Amino acid sequence: xxxxxxxxxxxxxxxxxxxxxxxxxxxxxxxxxxxxxxxxxxxxxxxxxxxxxxxxxxxxxxxxxxxxxxxxxxxxxxxxxxxxxxxxxxxxxxxxxxxxxxxxxxxxxxxxxxxxxxxxxxxxxxxxxxxxxxxxxxxxx
Numbered sequence: 001x002x003x004x005x006x007x008x009x010x011x012x013x014x015x016x017x018x019x020x021x022x023x024x025x026x027x028x029x030x031x032x033x034x035x036x037x038x039x040x041x042x043x044x045x046x047x048x049x050x051x052x053x054x055x056x057x058x059x060x061x062x063x064x065x066x067x068x069x070x071x072x073x074x075x076x077x078x079x080x081x082x083x084x085x086x087x088x089x090x091x092x093x094x095x096x097x098x099x100x101x102x103x104x105x106x107x108x109x110x111x112x113x114x115x116x117x118x119x120x121x122x123x124x125x126x127x128x129x130x131x132x133x134x135x136x137x138x139x140x141x
Contacts, residue, residue, distance in 0.1 A: 003069075004050045009041035012053050016067070023057045023065055024137055032115035033065060033135055039111050040069035040131055048073035048129065063137040067116070070130045076123040 001012055016037035020030040037053055044051040048071025056066040113119045116133040123129040 001053050003041045003044040003053055006045055009038055009045055012041040013038035016055060019055050020065055036112045036115045036133055037067055044069060044071045064134045067133045072128055075125045075127050076129055079121060079123055
């Protein structure tokens, strides 16, 4: 799904929840996937100059739902810092400054990490970021 505007992120959230349901995830897990996709899509809109979100169900030995989010933005300059809660645009919100100047709360990447089982982020200062998150389907289903 192409992501360009806020409405795309909202649409992606519903699409992700329905996809997770069709894969056999519990209601709670469906919403975890939906929130992770919403956060990734929102980051694409705010920071990434457009991009796309792709969902895949991988039915191998380990059955996984994979979220891939790719953007064409400037890249993340300090990935380790960006993954900390409360950091947005390279700054900690608690360090002050006019809150209206921040485009995010700095919770997105942390939320994605908490709601999925695996998270990998590739970014380049030359531009572009690729996020891949995976959520395992428990064997009892």
